């Protein structure tokens with residue numbers, strides 16, 4: 059009798075659940091900037107889970123057991139691609155078939171650039187304004203010299219979100235995938251994505267204005283993350299201390315950057331919150347250079363729908379503050 063009552067109760071609960079609103083799909087997102095876009099589009103439906111939380115860097119991340127469990131239970135997984143979240147490659151291969159995995163770097167319509175190899179970037183061959191849609195083979199321009207060990211940096215620069223036009227392409231793809239996984243909330247996803255795209259356009263105009271006084275002032279960054287921002291807004295990154303934080307720069311590269319900093323005089327060298335500022339001290343030693351902080355993967359920011367906007371604004375105001383001194 060007791061058993062029957064329990065069964066009755068649980069089947070009543072099972073019937074009751076869908077009669078309200080269908081549950082949100084279980085969505086997992088690799089990194090904060092992308093998570094922010096997904097969170098915006100899921101507003102009012104549910105909240106996506108984030109893998110690289112807090113101050114961790116996607117370049118040096120180690121999976122936790124809770125991350126593996128989240129991936130196992132997911133209906134939909136968004137990541138940029140193997141060049142960005144290398145730690146996810148194996149876990150995604152070994153997943154069960156339940157989840158749809160969306161590799162955002164494969165979305166049609168993105169502007170893409172090749173990774174640059176040398177520490178000091180070659181100047182652009184011609185002034186090109188904001189001409190998008192064609193790649194620049196900086197690796198070939200630099201003569202293909204590798205001074206960062208044998209790490210593989212072939213292929214495209216994967217910091218795609220730092221061009222808001224790419225973020226809009228992502229938003230459209232994220233909306234499409236969410237609507238496919240969860241048709242019941244398609245109208246909400248559509249409206250949220252349209253709102254997000256409008257907000258991104260306003261952000262883009264705002265950044266253009268913020269950085270316009272410092273466009274001609276070259277600066278040095280910690281890792282080569284900013285090509286998309288550079289091409290969109292015409293700011294001038296003159297070199298990066300490392301290609302990517304998983305590979306520490308060799309002595310030759312450090313020497314080259316140090317020389318560049320001296321040549322540039324009162325430039326700015328930007329550290330990133332996830333990484334030791336020691337290398338920034340080394341390359342600015344004995345020069346008039348100032349230092350600032352840029353956070354292209356939002357390690358210091360709180361996750362959520364506003365993070366993308368906070369991150370892009372922080373980059374542009376940090377550039378303006380340091381470079382207009």
Ligand SMILES: [Zn+2]
Nearest residue numbers: 117217281283
């Ligand atoms: Zn990066």
